[in-house]
Structures are given as C-alpha cells and as structure tokens.
Amino acid sequence: MKPQDIRKDFPQYKADATMAYLDTAATSLTPKPVLEMVNEYYQVYRASVHRGTYESAERATEAYENARASIAAFIGANTDEVVFTAGATASANMLVYALEHSIDWKPGDEIVTSVMEHHAMLLPLQQLAKRKKLVLKYAQLTKDFALDVEDLTELITDRTKIVSVMVASNVTGRINEISSTSLRRRSDVEGPILIRDATAAVGHMPIDVHELDADFIFFSGHKMCGPTGVGILYGKREWLERLEPGCVGGGMVEDVHEKHAEWTEVPGKFEAGTQNIAGVLGLAAATKYLDALGPAAVHVHAQELVTYAEKELAAIDGVTVLAAPAEHNVGIVSFTVEGVHSHDVAGIAGKNSVAVRAGHHCALPLHKALGIESTTRASFYIYNTMSDVDALVASVKEAKELFKV
Amino acid sequence: MNESIYKQHILEHAQHPHNKAEMEHPTVSLPAKNASCGDSYIVYLDIEDGAIKEATFSGVGCAISQAAASMLTDKLSNLSLEDARAITKEDIFELLGIELSINRQKCALLVWNGFQQALEQYENA
Numbered sequence: 001m002k003p004q005d006i007r008k009d010f011p012q013y014k015a016d017a018t019m020a021y022l023d024t025a026a027t028s029l030t031p032k033p034v035l036e037m038v039n040e041y042y043q044v045y046r047a048s049v050h051r052g053t054y055e056s057a058e059r060a061t062e063a064y065e066n067a068r069a070s071i072a073a074f075i076g077a078n079t080d081e082v083v084f085t086a087g088a089t090a091s092a093n094m095l096v097y098a099l100e101h102s103i104d105w106k107p108g109d110e111i112v113t114s115v116m117e118h119h120a121m122l123l124p125l126q127q128l129a130k131r132k133k134l135v136l137k138y139a140q141l142t143k144d145f146a147l148d149v150e151d152l153t154e155l156i157t158d159r160t161k162i163v164s165v166m167v168a169s170n171v172t173g174r175i176n177e178i179s180s181t182s183l184r185r186r187s188d189v190e191g192p193i194l195i196r197d198a199t200a201a202v203g204h205m206p207i208d209v210h211e212l213d214a215d216f217i218f219f220s221g222h223k224m225c226g227p228t229g230v231g232i233l234y235g236k237r238e239w240l241e242r243l244e245p246g247c248v249g250g251g252m253v254e255d256v257h258e259k260h261a262e263w264t265e266v267p268g269k270f271e272a273g274t275q276n277i278a279g280v281l282g283l284a285a286a287t288k289y290l291d292a293l294g295p296a297a298v299h300v301h302a303q304e305l306v307t308y309a310e311k312e313l314a315a316i317d318g319v320t321v322l323a324a325p326a327e328h329n330v331g332i333v334s335f336t337v338e339g340v341h342s343h344d345v346a347g348i349a350g351k352n353s354v355a356v357r358a359g360h361h362c363a364l365p366l367h368k369a370l371g372i373e374s375t376t377r378a379s380f381y382i383y384n385t386m387s388d389v390d391a392l393v394a395s396v397k398e399a400k401e402l403f404k405v
Numbered sequence: 406m407n408e409s410i411y412k413q414h415i416l417e418h419a420q421h422p423h424n425k426a427e428m429e430h431p432t433v434s435l436p437a438k439n440a441s442c443g444d445s446y447i448v449y450l451d452i453e454d455g456a457i458k459e460a461t462f463s464g465v466g467c468a469i470s471q472a473a474a475s476m477l478t479d480k481l482s483n484l485s486l487e488d489a490r491a492i493t494k495e496d497i498f499e500l501l502g503i504e505l506s507i508n509r510q511k512c513a514l515l516v517w518n519g520f521q522q523a524l525e526q527y528e529n530a
Binding site for chain 1: 409410411416420440441442443444445465466467468469471509512
C-alpha cells in the first residue's frame with residue numbers, strides 16, 4: 001500500500017497537506033470516486049427511485065439497485081439481504097424495534113452481549129430489556145482486550161433470545177475471532193438470534209457474512225470512505241421475511257387499506273420513505289474503491305501502523321496503551337497519558353494538525369470495565385503513514401512537557 | 406486554533422486547582438458530567454443567609470474544565486445568591502482569558518452549568 005499515492009485520491013489533503021488524520025474510527029475521509037458519484041447523481045439524474053417513468057428516474061433506480069448489488073458482493077451477501085439505512089445506529093434501532101414486534105418475548109428472557117459494545121447497539125438492547133423485562137447479561141474481557149469466550153458461552157442459556165457481539169472494538173481495535181457456533185451454544189433448534197455490529201470492521205478487513213454466519217450484521221458507510229448518513233442492515237433472508245418492518249410509510253407497501261396494509265417484499269419493506277439515494281450510490285463507489293485496493297491489503301497496512309504506534313507510544317514514560325496486539329487489531333490504538341487528561345492530549349495534538357479523538361468513544365461500559373475515565377484514540381487507514389504516527393508521538397511528548405509530567 | 410489555549414495561568418489552575426475538595430455537609434451538591442469527553446465532577450455549595458459561604462468541586466476532567474472550576478469557585482465564595490446566578494457564559498470565557506473552539510467551550514462551561522443547576526435546585530427547594 002502506498003499511502004502517499006492514495007492521498008492524491010483524497011481532496012481533503014489538498015485543503016491541509018500537513019494534517020495527520022488519525023480519526024477514521026470516528027469518520028473516514030472521502031475519496032474522489034465517492035464525491036464524483038454523489039455529484040453525478042445530483043447533477044445528472046437526480047430523481048426518486050422506484051417511482052418515476054422518465055429517463056432520469058429509470059437511471060436512478062437502476063443505479064440504486066446496482067449499488068445494492070455491489071455492496072452485497074463486497075460483504076459476500078445476497079443482494080436482497082441488504083437493507084439501506086441511515087447508518088449503524090439507525091440499523092441497530094430499527095432492528096431492535098423490528099425484533100421487539102416480531103418475537104414472542106417473555107419476562108426473564110435473556111440478551112447476552114459484551115462490555116465492549118458501542119452504545120449504538122447497547123442502548124437499543126438496554127431499552128428493549130427494560131420494556132420487555134428481559135435480563136441483559138454482559139460477557140467480560142480477557143487481559144488482552146479480547147472477548148472472554150468462556151464467560152460468554154456460560155452466560156448463554158435456554159432463555160437467551162439474542163446474542164450480540166461486535167466484530168471489532170472501536171476503542172481497543174480488538175477483533176473478536178469467535179465462531180458463530182460458540183455464539184449460538186443453545187441446544188434447542190432455533191438457538192438465539194445472533195447480531196454482529198461490524199461498523200469498525202467493514203472496509204478495514206475482509207468481511208464475509210457467510211463466514212460470520214450471523215442472523216443480522218450492520219455497519220455505517222462513513223467509516224469506510226462512504227458518505228455520512230448511510231448504512232447497511234444485513235439480515236438472513238428468512239429473518240428479513242419474518243420481521244415486521246421497524247419503520248413504515250411510503251414505498252414499502254403492496255396495498256394499503258383503511259385499517260391495515262400489506263408490506264412489499266424484502267428488502268424494500270424495510271426502506272420506507274425516500275432513501276439517501278446519493279449516500280447509497282456513494283457507498284457503492286466506496287466499496288468499489290476499497291475492493292480495488294483489497295480489504296486484506298487495507299488491513300495489513302493498518303496493522304503495520306498499529307505495530308509501530310504501539311511500540312512508539314509504549315516507549316513513552318507514563319503512557320499506557322489500551323489496544324489489542326497488531327495481529328488481532330483492526331487498526332485502532334487507544335491510550336492514556338498519566339497526568340494529562342485525554343481531552344488535553346487530543347487538544348494539543350489538534351493544534352499540531354494531528355486529528356485524534358478523546359473521551360469514551362461511545363463505549364462507556366468498556367471504559368468502566370477497564371477502570372479508566374477516558375482514552376485518546378488514534379485510528380489508522382489507507383491514507384496514513386509512519387510519519388503520522390511520529391507526529392502523534394511528538395504531540396504526546398509535547399503534552400507531557402507542557403503539563404510537566 | 407492558532408494560539409495555544411494552554412497558557413501558563415490555565416495550566417497553573419489545572420494542575421493546582423483551588424477549592425478542589427469534597428464538602429462533608431454541603432447545602433446543595435450535584436454531579437456535572439460530560440459523557441462524550443469523560444469529564445465528571447461534583448459541585449458543592451455551602452449556603453448561609455442568602456450567600457455562598459463556600460463553593461468547592463471534586464472529580465476529573467481536562468485542563469480547561471479544571472481551570473474553569475478552579476477560577477469559578479474562587480469567584481463564587483462570599484457571593485450573594487443573586488450575584489452567583491447572574492454569572493454568565495461570557496463571564497466564564499472572560500475569566501479564562503483564552504479563545505475557545507466550540508468543542509472546548511463545553512469543557513469551560515461544564516462546572517459553571519453544574520453550579521447554576523445547584524443554585525436553581527436550592528432556590529426551588
């Protein structure tokens with residue numbers, strides 16, 4: 001991977017050539033093909049999809065459905081198993097609402113998840129548990145930030161209806177290498193519903209939905225070169241057919257009567273209202289862009305940067321690295337600096353054009369489990385170089401000097 | 406952000422904050438948290454005869470929120486409730502004397518917000 005060449009595809013480097021953008025885990029930069037695709041839709045064939053009978057509407061519909069096909073191919077899914085949403089959070093909320101109204105819940109039924117989850121999945125599950133009087137159980141972590149599989153499988157009982165575990169942590173970078181068989185240990189025929197939040201992983205490492213073998217997988221487009229405000233909810237076809245839609249309105253019906261309505265086929269039944277068409281097309285362009293680079297190569301590049309960053313940061317007195325070793329890491333390194341609050345580390349880095357994130361990264365239970373208030377997080381992607389790591393390390397040293405620690 | 410916000414007086418207050426102590430018997434006390442950046446404080450007020458006898462705080466946070474808390478608690482002590490309620494956001498920015506980006510303004514105002522809520526709670530009690 002040649003990040004210096006890749007940078008030529010990202011106009012934001014023209015605006016600020018000196019920046020060390022290490023905040024892809026919050027949102028990535030946007031490459032030209034994505035910007036061009038969004039522009040092309042708005043400038044050439046903007047029209048509503050699935051409705052008009054004129055040329056631009058036909059073209060928009062075709063582009064929209066082709067986008068679904070290429071995004072599905074990118075994750076190894078069947079085209080009709082891919083639902084467009086407004087992002088990972090929208091996917092998770094919609095999914096949980098749909099499950100709430102499609103399954104027979106009994107008080108005391110269980111949801112098993114982990115302390116490392118992002119709030120996007122955790123909070124909808126927590127609210128569901130409250131409303132339906134379910135028991136929400138948390139699997140803990142091992143010393144190297146991995147999910148404690150033994151702990152998790154022990155938590156799963158015959159009353160467990162959902163198991164939800166993220167594919168990779170957005171804080172420690174840890175990839176949960178765990179088979180779907182371990183996650184569905186239950187002995188009865190159906191087993192728990194398996195949900196995987198793949199937001200930190202898709203576009204950063206090879207992801208194949210058949211390998212993950214989950215019932216539902218979701219992610220955002222904007223952490224993988226796509227536009228903001230668009231994401232995916234993947235569901236196994238039989239599940240998508242069984243689920244009640246989480247959002248109803250125009251465009252997702254076969255027929256509407258005064259007192260009831262009939263839903264259209266999957267995946268359309270989950271796409272009420274006018275969708276983020278430009279976003280969808282942009283996301284498809286992002287998957288094509290990443291496909292050309294190769295997700296495996298993207299991952300290797302990030303892991304090289306993780307290796308270097310972990311080594312350089314750990315060598316600084318007072319710095320504690322809270323990240324998985326590179327071979328199990330998606331491309332994220334969080335750390336603390338003794339005597340300097342994460343927000344001050346990030347503030348000083350920001351002044352030096354080093355973009356990192358400070359705080360909880362929407363993973364409060366994880367920080368509580370680790371016994372820390374907050375962390376500074378650097379996340380690595382295709383456009384990052386070893387010099388970016390050097391700039392981060394220099395900023396950490398500057399912060400220590402400034403705070404005299 | 407061209408100029409550093411980490412001026413000497415900010416660092417001085419952040420690293421050696423004034424009035425940073427838990428109060429054993431506060432008249433009113435409230436948590437002040439910013440969930441996204443991990444700042445978590447508790448503010449304490451000792452109120453007597455319509456005036457603040459002592460204002461203190463405890464907890465963790467960045468240099469800007471610490472410095473703001475240190476400076477504000479200095480100002481609050483011996484202030485009438487009316488004058489304390491009259492302290493505005495702009496007063497806090499002036500007290501800090503640094504140019505703050507929109508994201509860091511939240512840090513500066515966190516503890517001020519906590520005290521304003523505590524005062525409101527006391528008045529409504």
